Structures are given as C-alpha cells and as structure tokens.
Amino acid sequence: MSSRPQRRDLLSVTEISNKMPNITADQIFQLLSQIPDPEIPVININELGILRDVKWDGELCTVVITPTYSGCPAMKVIEDDIKILLKEKGIENVKVDLVYSPAWTTDWINDEAKEKLRAYGIAPPEVTSIDKGLLLGKARHLKCPQCNSENVTMISQFGSTACKALYRCNDCKEPFDYFKCI
Amino acid sequence: MTTQEAKFQYLLRLGDSNLIIGHRLSEWCGAGPILEEDIALINIALDFVGNATALLGYAATVEGNGRTEDDLAYLRNEREFRNLLITEQPNGDYASTITRQFLYDVYTFYLYEALKSSKDETIAALAVKSHKEVTYHLRHTTEWMYRLGDGTAESHERMQNAINDLWMFTGEMFDMDEVDQILIKEGIAPDLNNIKSQWETHVKRVIAEATLQIPTYNFKQKGSKEGKHSEHLGFLLAEMQSVHRAFPGAKW
Structure with missing residues (x-):
C-alpha cells in the first residue's frame, strides 16, 4: 500500500537527531515565535507572553513557558507544539519548563x-x-x-x-x- | 515536626481545598442555571484545579518520595485529604453554591494576598498568580450575593438558608496548629488571626449590604486539618478518582 511510511524518511530523522545542535538559543526563540496560540491563533505565543526563554544546557534545549491562567488547558498543547516543531528541526532533546513567576500579565x-x-x-x-x-x-x-x-x-x-x-x-x-x- | 513536614502538610491544605472546590464547581458543567453562569463556574473551576495542580506538584516535590500531583490527587483516601470542610459541601441550589463560593473566595483573597510575601519563593509565586484570578472570582460571587440576597422573597430566603447552613464550616478556616506555628515562625505562612479579622469585616459588610443576616449560633464544625471530613467527601472522591483507580497509570 502506498500509504505505508517509507523507511527512508524514518532514517533521515534519526540522522538529523544525531547531529550536534547547530542553532543558537536566540534562533530557537525566533523559530518558536511562529507557534500560534491554540485558542487565539491570530497571535503567537511570543506576542502573548507565554514563551519566556530558551536555553541550551549542553545538548539539552530548555524552553521556558508560563501559563496565562493557572488552569489554562492550552499549555499542554503549546508544550506539544514546541516539541513537534523542534523535532522537525532535528532538536529532540527538549525540556519544557512551566514557570509561575513572574506571573503572566x-x-x-x-x-x-x-x-x-x-x-x-x-x-x-x-x-x-x-x-x-x-x-x-x-x-x-x-x-x-x-x-x-x-x-x-x-x-x-x-x-x-x-x-x-x-x-x-x-x-x-x-x-x-x-x-x-x- | 520538621519545617519540611510542616510545609508538605500546609501545601496539602492549600492544594486540596482548591482541588475539591474546583471539582464541586465542575459538577455544574452543563447544568448551570443559564449559559453564562455555566461558563463562569467552569472557568472558575479551571482556575482552582490548575492552581491545585501546581500546589500539589510542589507538595510532592517537598515531600521528596517520588510522588506526583496526580498520585496525591487520585491515590489518597478520604482521611488523607486536608481540604477545608466548606469546600466539600454539596452544591445544593444556586444560593448554596454562590454562598459557599463567596465565603471561600473572601478567605482565599486575603490568604493569597498575605502569601504573596511568603519567604518560600514557589508559594509566593503561586500566590501572586492565584490572587489575580481570585479577584475575578470574588467580584463574580459578590455580585450574586447582592442579586440573590436583595432579589425576590424566594431568592432571599434561599440565600439566608444557605448562610445558616454553611456558617458552621467557616470557623475552622482560621484554626492554627503546629503546622501553622512552624511556618509562621519561618515567615512562610501568615498568622490566620489577621486573615480572620479581614475576612470577618469583608463578609459582614457584603452580607449586610445583601440584606442578609449572620447566624447567631456559635457552633463550629472542624476536623479537616486532621483529615476528619463530612460524609460528602467520600462520595466526591469516589467519583473524582474512579477512572484513575480503574485504569492505574493510564495516560491521555
């Protein structure tokens, strides 16, 4: 069947992930700024103030986000969006930290x-x-x-x-x- | 008792109260008297459950036994919960729900205001966030106190009945024990006597303005700080925990 995933595609992802990250934290921040807010897609997570920081810790990429409201159900979606986008760029060793301070405003x-x-x-x-x-x-x-x-x-x-x-x-x-x- | 043990207990008290009242409010989902109120109560429930997630997550970290916020929410029994008795009281009619929420909102409004200057950074950060949300909750419930208290003869009577029934659960909100004493000394928790005087002034003013009366009885129902609850909590937990207990470790 033609819909079966091709092995060649799977391999290419593995090859990319084995490479050393060659992208700065600032560049990643700009990249993640493309992600729209899941509930108000007209503005992105940087404009909304949810995306706070990106840091490289050795080979681990830490992305810091903060919730608008304590129980905002979009946070999990945003975390997944961040991981998916970074994976597409070959960055798989990613941690998304949720911080509460300073409180979102x-x-x-x-x-x-x-x-x-x-x-x-x-x-x-x-x-x-x-x-x-x-x-x-x-x-x-x-x-x-x-x-x-x-x-x-x-x-x-x-x-x-x-x-x-x-x-x-x-x-x-x-x-x-x-x-x-x- | 060590500071760490006291802090764990204190976080359970804050987190469990928000979790249980949030769950109670979520029971109105799809059953609110009008669509806007349905949406409002669920928004408020979401704030409380979200805040409870953070508080119980931090409680688990403080405890340091590898438990998570989900373990604490779904795998403890009734006697291990430390939520205030008022938070587990059934929704009843809309007057009961609004009165329960108002009495608790005034409490959290002043408690979180004080906790903003806690020497524990995480508690202070969560308090700053919560206080913003609670301000909206309190405005909402205050409007309903006026609307129903100073409304029709029937709404007035229902509100007065709700206050009479719930008043006995307010006293224990200000009880202090060893946990509080240790944390007050460390600058982590506020003296609840101060919260009590602010709460009383505020609640008495709104109840009077809503043409309602404070009950004259002095009986105080207590026990939540030792995990002694009313019969309602067991039923609530049976529902809240059923999926997690039926499918242990299940993930969405």
Whole structure:
C-alpha cells in the first residue's frame, strides 16, 4: 500500500537527531515565535507572553513557558507544539519548563498584537493590568471591535476561555470577547 | 515536626481545598442555571484545579518520595485529604453554591494576598498568580450575593438558608496548629488571626449590604486539618478518582 511510511524518511530523522545542535538559543526563540496560540491563533505565543526563554544546557534545549491562567488547558498543547516543531528541526532533546513567576500579565501584549486581536474581533486588554475598578464594579471604556462604539454592556465576566469576558455592543448589537486585564 | 513536614502538610491544605472546590464547581458543567453562569463556574473551576495542580506538584516535590500531583490527587483516601470542610459541601441550589463560593473566595483573597510575601519563593509565586484570578472570582460571587440576597422573597430566603447552613464550616478556616506555628515562625505562612479579622469585616459588610443576616449560633464544625471530613467527601472522591483507580497509570 502506498500509504505505508517509507523507511527512508524514518532514517533521515534519526540522522538529523544525531547531529550536534547547530542553532543558537536566540534562533530557537525566533523559530518558536511562529507557534500560534491554540485558542487565539491570530497571535503567537511570543506576542502573548507565554514563551519566556530558551536555553541550551549542553545538548539539552530548555524552553521556558508560563501559563496565562493557572488552569489554562492550552499549555499542554503549546508544550506539544514546541516539541513537534523542534523535532522537525532535528532538536529532540527538549525540556519544557512551566514557570509561575513572574506571573503572566496582559501588560506583556504589545500594541501590534493588540491590533491583531482587535482585527480578529476580540477587544484587547486595556493598558494597565491593575484593574482598580474590578472590585467596585466600575464601568470601563471599551470599544466594540466591530464598529468602535463605546456603548457596550458586559454580559459575563467569564467568556469562552479563561482569559476573556463576554460583552455586547448596544449599537451594532454584536456580541464580542474582551481580553481581560490581569 | 520538621519545617519540611510542616510545609508538605500546609501545601496539602492549600492544594486540596482548591482541588475539591474546583471539582464541586465542575459538577455544574452543563447544568448551570443559564449559559453564562455555566461558563463562569467552569472557568472558575479551571482556575482552582490548575492552581491545585501546581500546589500539589510542589507538595510532592517537598515531600521528596517520588510522588506526583496526580498520585496525591487520585491515590489518597478520604482521611488523607486536608481540604477545608466548606469546600466539600454539596452544591445544593444556586444560593448554596454562590454562598459557599463567596465565603471561600473572601478567605482565599486575603490568604493569597498575605502569601504573596511568603519567604518560600514557589508559594509566593503561586500566590501572586492565584490572587489575580481570585479577584475575578470574588467580584463574580459578590455580585450574586447582592442579586440573590436583595432579589425576590424566594431568592432571599434561599440565600439566608444557605448562610445558616454553611456558617458552621467557616470557623475552622482560621484554626492554627503546629503546622501553622512552624511556618509562621519561618515567615512562610501568615498568622490566620489577621486573615480572620479581614475576612470577618469583608463578609459582614457584603452580607449586610445583601440584606442578609449572620447566624447567631456559635457552633463550629472542624476536623479537616486532621483529615476528619463530612460524609460528602467520600462520595466526591469516589467519583473524582474512579477512572484513575480503574485504569492505574493510564495516560491521555
């Protein structure tokens, strides 16, 4: 059958993995920056601030990542994506470390990435992570990502993923996600 | 008791409480009163279970016997769990779930705020992360305390019943034993008397604003710090651990 994997392909992977790594930690960091976030594929794991560091320790490549929320189910997928991509490049001796400090914050998302979120239909987080009005229930000045109206209502503090809240635009009537400040 | 043993016990208390209340909230999945609440409770459950994974993982490291967070979650029996009694209480109606969550959220809000300055770096790091999440949880449950407490005659009555039933489980949250004393001395854990006064002020204010009453009884149910639980935990564990026990070592 033609669908059977060819032995030649399997051998070529082995040959590559036996070579000494010939790529710097910075280059690997750039490479991994291609990986999209599994739940918000319009931005990558570097723009989101999940990818923290890449280190060579002898022949072991350590990749440091941090979760957005403690229970973010995407972390396992991201870890697998990192290992698969590095394996494709012939780097198989990989350890992915999950760190909690410094705690992830939406402040790490830069303006360019925020614009990508907006274009994708997600209202990006506001500038500061310290949401002082949070416990007081003060209104925020959000803009509808569809029509830019500020006439919006929060439907729920908790949205389709841990990092988002659900809003509705009172002008264009579209519901939209808001990337919560944390 | 050594500092290491005290730290292991303390991490079990923090981790088990979050694991069990997270599991309780996950029981609402697909059964929430409205879709937005279903999603909200599951988001909150996810935060707690995720945080428990980290705390129990660190507990296993501190213990140093080669166990993992999964071993601790799935292979311990009822008497080995150290979660607060309030976290294992059944969901009941929505008033019970919201009240249980509110009383626990205020507790974790002030506890994790204090733990941010723990001299144990890992505990401090996890507390910083958790505190951000708990702030969102607390806002959510506070809104529901007002909405239901100051709502209809029926919602008010259900809320008052929930407070009356759950109040007896709040006292033990502030009990301290040798574990706490050792860790307070080391600067790893906070004095729970301080947390208690912050908790009481906050809870009394919200309950009063929600037109509800604090019960007048003084009875305090306790025992979780020695692994003595209400009958509800056994049933919860039977469900939570069943897959892992039926297929030992199974991986996704």
